[in-house]
Amino acid sequence: MAANTKGFSEFAAMLRGLPAQLGEGPLRSAAVAGGTILRDEAAARAPEGETGNLKRALYLKFIEEKSSDTRKVYYVSIRQGQKPKKGEDGPNNAAYYGHMVEFGHWYVPPKPKGVRWKTHRAQHIGKKWVSAKPFLRPSFEARRLDVIEAMRERLKERLLEIFAR
DSSP: OOOOOOSHHHHHHHHHTHHHHHTTHHHHHHHHHHHHHHHHHHHHHSOOOSSOHHHHTEEEEEOGGGOOSSOOOEEEEEOOOOOOOTTOOSOOSOOTTHHHHHHOEEEOOOOOTTOOHHHHHHHOTTOEEEOOOOOHHHHHHHHHHHHHHHHHHHHHHHHHHHHHO
């Protein structure tokens, strides 16, 4: 038994023209929904420091150069900033040390007065490895399915809004 279908070619043409009709709104909205979940989870997992800068330094940013009509790219990362100068204090919403917390680092104490740099480096006095306290990667692993679901739901909502018009 053969089934007759009508309107398939019109439907296929409508689907091909859909990205141009929709614009970038629904895709960007879906990407923001997912990125927001990741950023908030990373902030919840970030170690508490003396200033709380690490939590405030997390951001969600649209990357236009890597985006296209059918793909929208956002970064969830840590605002780097610069190390404050001696005597400066107060929140600056930047955590130049964020990558060190995430991946670990060597700690070398400051050079004492009267000691040459060459001697200080050669002696390695007080040098020690500070272990990592990852929070970005575990946030992604813990919430990746929630992110995908949130993006699907937001895209579904936006498409239904558009098709209702």
